[in-house]
Amino acid sequence: MIEILFGEVCNLYGDSQNEVYLKQTLPAAEFIDTAITDEPYFVNNTPQMILLGGMSEHTQRRVIEKLLPLKSRIEELIASGTVFLCTGNAGEIFTKHISYVTENIETDALGIFDLTVKTDWFKRYNGKVLGTADGVTVTAFRSSFSFIYGDNSDCYFLKAERGCGINPDTKLEGMRKNNLICTSLLGPLLPLNPLFTEYLIKLAGFDAPAAFRDAAMDAYEQRLKEFRDPKTVF
Amino acid sequence: MSKLRFYMAMTAAKLSAVALRLLGRNATYLPGLIALKNCKDFIGFLQKPETLICVTGTNGKTTTSNLLNTVLTHNGYKVTNNSFGSNVQAGVAAALLLNSTFTGKHKNKVAVLEVDERSSLLVYKYITPDYLICNNIMRDSLKRNAHTEFISYVINTAVPAQTKVFLNADDLNCADLMPQCKNRTYFGVEAERPEELPKGQIRDVCYCPVCGGRFAPDYLRFNHIGRWHCTKCDNKSPDRDYCVTAIDRVNHTFTVTAENGEHTFRLINDNIVNVYNFCGAISLLRAFGLTWEQISSAFDAGKLVQTRYDTLDAGNFKVTMILTKGQNPIATSRVMNYVSTCEGDNKCVLFLVDDVEDNINNSESTCWLYDCDYTPMADEKIGRLIFAGPRCKDHYLRALMTGIPKEKIVLHETTADAASLVDTDTYHDIFILYDNYRLDEAVAMKKQFAARGEVKA
């Protein structure tokens, strides 16, 4: 079972198509969509994978409020190797604390990672990342109001060859604990990266070629070439 | 001291406008930029016109501004507007200063200014609109506009309470805007109420902002546009003060009903998103003081500029060109949907939708493609889809993910010669969807098609 957490509100910037691409890659797998007003499937079951996409800041606080009481269950799932893919600002809910500078709101988050977040609506960051995660080269985009601060050197997701990490002073992007993967890279991460899709589903116990593999690889390889071009601005 | 700065800025800006004219170029936003560089609160020193109308919202700003401008001009008003240039702070400054005397006295009675949502804080700090219309608040460029809550925050923070606002009642993001403004008029469209909910489209309205309960749609036209009610409290889409109650697609008319009567207008463009734009503009013009007849005579006069839509009848085939805003997923989805509803049993669609500048020494962010709804392109009456330009492979993958058969798709990495890929013997209804950045190429293509038509005629 693959659980899409709060997909109707956590789908900014193309995230919903991560789910579609997974369904097309794994046509036999079962999926469950959990609404934010419902109890997550993972509370009483153990899904193979959980997807959580990018969201507005207001929704982020609502998601934290929803998941905080479930923290120990989430820790159990992480320990037992459930795959989580959290894109955009979704991974931030696993840090310790988020400061919403513009709205003047301070929120304690789940605290899985000893890191903090600063979100400023008047500082938009747009960028790209070319990096390697566990030997798989990933190309993706990032657009955010926030950066994550602290030391993620023992829990990063990927090392950026180009582009920045959790903040502009580091090349270490995202966080990872066991199979909990948190990355600021945006939603269509999976169709943009067929090789990473295959890697991710393997972590969850599936084995299949990425959907529309030839077309996805063509687009991926073109992007890889563009991202590696020294003239390309990051 | 600051007044001196203003005069220096005014001098520099006016001189730049003269220089641009001598060079044979239109004064766009450059004079405004120069003025603001020299005096950052420049707009605050200018005298306002007697009536200031501002237009904002994600989609439909330019159409609505042009419409307001045309109807007012048709009725004898001289109107200041920024339709020639830009809708950011510098564009607003340019429009105002070019219609002001050197001392800052405004020459025209009315101004219609299109204001980019993100520029709200920089514009409304200095000028208070008498009327402000907002057509919708939707997902837009993720790089610039992020998400709808951010845009709503900016508008809510910026607009003064005394402004009379005109809001789309069928867009809950829009209807809830600017709670500080108590003089509110709602518009919407009841005609052609859809029976089925659209599938697979993103919705930027899901939960009630009052109680957090789930919103249930009464019906939806596209994305979150439609009528809603909360399943937990009594919050719902507001009643419309001006409502399109009938659309006659045979006789090309639409009827607007309001408390003070109803009137039938000529339907100058049959795309439903424009019917919303028309209704919004009409509601504002009525509040401004024009009669139904005064407004309707401008629709009848056929002077309304359709900058975003152009057609060519080449005899043996027809070409329709539609401006399609890249990086804007809902606007692009609406254009795709519109094409699928247009006449033709074997249509050919040519996509020139990429950001030219973003692909120079760069690799354009393609995330927005994944918020687009390509479903209308799967329609069997669309026989050929040509994706041209540097991002054609990304469009191709999205098309496959939508279930569009690969046999009907052609990819081409350059755009300039893409018209040659269209077989006008087979396809008689050709649609060119082009981004702003591809305007010159689209115009050139129209000429190429015209030449081919003449040869065959």
Ligand SMILES: [Zn+2]
């Ligand atoms: Zn409610």
